[in-house]
Amino acid sequence: MYNTGQSAVKKTGFQLLPPAETVFRGFLYGAAVCMILLLVGIFLTLLVYSFPSIREFGLRFLYGKTWDPVTEEFGTLPILIGTIITSFLSLAISIPFSLSLSIYLGEYSTKGTVASLLQGAIELLAGIPSIIYGFWGLFILVPIVRSIETALGVPPLGVGIFASSLVLSIMIIPYSASLGREVIRLVPDELKEAAYSLGATRFEVIRKIILPYVISGITAGNLLSLGRAIGETMAVTMVIGNANFIPTSIFAPANTMASVIANEFTEATGTLYVSSLIETGLLLFIVTMIINMVGKQIIKKMSVQV
């Protein structure tokens, strides 16, 4: 009698507690697995819907020079070139600014009103939605670019690669600057002090000690910025001019992978057209993924070292 009573108590004890526990753990596990399913699902969806285009064009999709919905001939070379020029040009424009900001906020002025004002300005810049950059670019920057173009004697379109690169560079400066500042702050004080004690000037310390120490981190930061520039859609779409020809100069209108999708996806008719745009999306996804992975790997290694 006593025995059965006790075992019953024990049993209910076991039955009452573990189910809630199991449900809870199952929930967490399920949520985590969802992330993997989500990514795999995204990848497979892109792959499956790109299939008509992959089968039709094969590798020609990458080096074909014509993107023409009328003849259903889709080669992304003009778009790839547009993407590469736009993103690298924006990176080139941004580097002097972002590097200066990194050095100023990471080394010269780590505290104080001026530094925090500048820091706040960068954070604000980073927080402004890209549509506003695009809108501002279209109405304020494009006329300026147009007058530059007039002065240079090139067709004064305003919109084009140059305008998009300018807008993009403004958008990526905060990103690489804050990453750069972080890695510069990781430089151990002992190293700097050792150099100062040998009579080095601040410039020499920055050039010979700090920059060599953080060069991989700075590179990674710029790589991640490049990834952003490549994937950025709205600001570019609004000011690049939407032209699917191989650009002849940096002032020419063009298209990037992201902007061609934004411009044409809703209007695309026919399986092959849609499929080509999705394959462009797949390509964009893979390129940005690789760039991001490499960049993040470098940064992880650096912070482990320090």
Added chain:
Amino acid sequence: MESPVLKVESFCASFGEHNVLKNITLDVTQNKLTAMMGPSGCGKTTLVRCINRMHELIPNASVSGKMLLHNEDLYAMSPIIARRKIGMVFQRPNPFPTMTIYDNVIAGYKLNGVKKSREEFDKIVEESLRRAALWDEVKNVLYRKGTFLSGGQQQRLCIARALAMRPEILLLDEPTSALDPKSTSHIEELMIELKETVTIILVTHNIAQAARTSDFTAFIYLGELVEFGPTQKLFTVPKDKRTEEYLTGKFG
């Protein structure tokens, strides 16, 4: 002699390949303070963590042997029930940062969803804080966050939190190692007072602390129970050579 509160019988514990405890057998007596001492890494903390089954948080831990609380196998019940019967205080004071002092004391009830009336809770809080010798210092600030207290006060709050559950045994895992000397002596006095009403197991690497506070002492070395007996006896006429060497500072 009355029957022991806790019987440990040929108890072994290992983490993966590493054997941390080897065949430990000892009895813990009611309302006495039993000290576990030994050099760091000897397994004394693991032993007390096995008593309330906290070692189960480590993925590859495994144990064999028996732990009997009043002749009831601790390992046959749910760890949750076992832990409610055995209170624990840790090396670093760890009051819950989101709770007030009042809520910290009754956290065991609140978190387990045990409903009691306000008066009952008030009583438990006052009684537990009095037993932890903290009542006079905090009775006017019961509704402030526990993290505003000093380190020693926080540790006594943690003791009160454990006492509030009215445990059979109170495990103190190096409770003074993160505290200053003054707070340490406070806690030591408290332990001596407390052992009138609750069975205490104290882990310490401080020989003097074990000598000052305990009734029984176990010396553990490299996972083995080298010697166990009344404190006075163990400190004055140690039977084992290793105990003698440890007490005289030859190692550890």
Added chain:
Amino acid sequence: METENLFFRIFKDRLFKLVVIVFSFASSLPLLFILFYIFKNGIAVINWQFLTQLPKPVGEVGGGISNAIVGTAILIILSSICSIPLGICTGIYLSEHRTGKLSYAVRLCVEILQGMPSIVIGIIAYMWIVMPLRTFSAFSGGIALAIMMLPIIVRSTEETLKLIPDSLKEASLALGVPYYKTILKVIVPAGLSGIVTAVIISIARVAGETAPLLFTAFGNPFMNVNISKPVNALPLLIFNYAASPYPEWHALAWGASLVLAVFVLTLNFFAKMMTKKWKVQF
């Protein structure tokens, strides 16, 4: 010779500092430019009417953006409902399982999701929801934004909870509190400010997103609160009106930009204040 050399070195030092400062401050100029134009052009059209009325047809002066404000609110609510519970649960899982193959894979996936171009997410939401249902909808837009919010919430939840000392968990478990109650009543409350901050930041992030909405929420000149129908959103309205040839619509777009910018920057500001003020002391 020695002194000349030293003079040159000091000169270089000064010059470098000057260059760095000039470039640093030059990079904050665009911010002033952008804010100046948005305020100048936006404030001119903003009034009570602007916030509460529907857009008027071309040629008529006035009109408002109430449909876009309501649409953005609907999209944010939908995406929050879809992403917050899932994101927090995943974050808890990752902070509880720091090693292990699944955690590694999940972290990798979340990282990739975080870097995914927003336009690609737009395509996905189109394929998954718009195509099967054969209509653009607020719902599909909400899902697209939810996919963008997820990685931010997961990462910040994980980082926040990782910082909570293990001793807290031990204290709770040692009181005989079951694991799930320990997580829900001790660990999560201790990290709540961090999690709420993450949610606010993620909302600020998606509130201005346009690309994922182009083929999902699509835009709608009328007021709509039905989640199975297309809705307008502030960024969509800016995009569509900016591309139009009508100055009246440009004016509306400036106003909408100001509303959007103020909303997003305020959220960011709140998030920052929360991390400062609400920090739980251990």
